[in-house]
Amino acid sequence: MDPRVREHAEILADHSTEMSEGDNVVIQVSPEAEDLAVALHEIAGDRGANPIWLTYSDRADRAFMRARADEGNEFETPQHQLSCYEDADVFVIARGGANATEKGDVPPETTAAHRRSMNPVLKERLSKRWNLTQYPTPAHAQLAGMSTEGYENFVWDAINKDWDAQHEFQQGMVEIVNDADEIRIRSGDETDLTMSVAGNTAINDWGKNNMPAGEVFTAPVRDSVEGDVYFDMPLYRHGKEIEGVRLRFEEGRVESFSAETNEDALAGILNTDEGSRYLGELGIGMNRDIDRFTYNMLFDEKMGDTVHMAVGSAYPETVGEENEVNESAEHVDMIVDMSEGSTIEADGEVVQRNGTFVFEDGFE
Structure with missing residues (x-):
């Protein structure tokens, strides 16, 4: 062995x-x-x-x-x-x-x-x-x-890495998200999405539920998501590759969508139940040892220079007592490449630019 x-x-x-x-x-x-x-x-x-x-x-x-x-x-x-x-x-x-x-x-x-x-x-x-x-x-x-x-x-x-060191690195982003009321994701010409995270909790994923780990994740306030997002990385879902997913959110709900390939599979996800039309998770990838795309969401969502969003169920531990936990039989992650022409803002302040965090060397 x-x-x-x-x-x-x-x-x-x-x-x-x-x-x-x-x-x-x-x-x-x-x-x-x-x-x-x-x-x-x-x-x-x-x-x-x-x-x-x-x-x-x-x-x-x-x-x-x-x-x-x-x-x-x-x-x-x-x-x-x-x-x-x-x-x-x-x-x-x-x-x-x-x-x-x-x-x-x-x-x-x-x-x-x-x-x-x-x-x-x-x-x-x-x-x-x-x-x-x-x-x-x-x-x-x-x-x-x-x-x-x-x-x-x-x-x-x-x-097989030092998860204590990974936890320490990710904690900087946990504190930023937990102190924020609103997060804005912008990438290229097609992604500009805002969401409230007020009252919700950011989790430092260092290997308790996923291995490999390496992300900071939270839940948006259910009805707060507004704008457009283009997921420029594909996903495999039950053996089907779904590429070029575009979603438009209004008052938290996916009101229109398209995909460049296997749009029927995307429709099947979004039409599973009412909760599958809402975002249950916002995740920020921070595992620098995952340095390539592999068509495996367990790895790809943790990749540095990415964010991912999941339609469907929210993790209850990320949702504050005053906010609604989105429930669904689905939880499907999709990824945005944040390495170029991209920013994450927390309450209007840029905290990641082109994949580099505000607390890392090289952030301008």
Whole structure:
């Protein structure tokens, strides 16, 4: 076993989820990530925790959803899975299947219906100690346009690092956002978006729920988002590449939208429920070890010189008591490149210009 797998597992167990004696641990990874599952089981044994491995298969998920599409997209919440999640204390979920586009031919409306049925299960998981991570597989290396060895180096360089130092670096942006009432994002000729963050909380993401981590994120006040945004980086959603997304917000809601490719998939996301038309998250990428785009949102949203925004559910811990938590079965991140012709403003003051923060060398 590559020693970096053991280091990865130790970070997940000790830093991310604080696995301890008596914890019921659910390890949900694909067969391709068996080494990570083995390392986590060994650590769980050392800690006195109780692990189970729930393998998953994108091929199986695809078969199930396509069969139900033929029956009218009727899905029930799997109560047996919900019961398992209710009894668990810790979750580790690792992406890394054999085919990154396996579910590309599942109809968007089927995917949306399935997401709605799984929402109670998702909420239960989010109430526990959990972490979503990535295992480097050839499929994701191919998606990123990299060799398998190069992708392994990329993944573990972004994960196996000094998270205390990363936390300290990001804290400067946390303080700026927490002191602000309004954030404005401008990039190029097509993005000019304002939102209130008054009363909400910025979170320093240093690896508790995502690994790799490396962002500062908050929620906008639900009805406050105004303006236009052009997401100039693509995203993969259930095996489909969506490019060139444009959204127009009025009183917080997406009132018009377009995409240069797979607009039907974008429509499926935005039409999942009422909450999927509102922003649930604003995130600012700050992990400088993620230095390239890889078609993997777990990494791409943390990349330095970017911001991302998620339509759909807000994380309750980011929303103040006086503000409304946006709820949805969706949470879909989309990215704006902030490396050129871009600024982030907090209450009218520029705090990032062309990817450089006000507290970094080189900010003018």
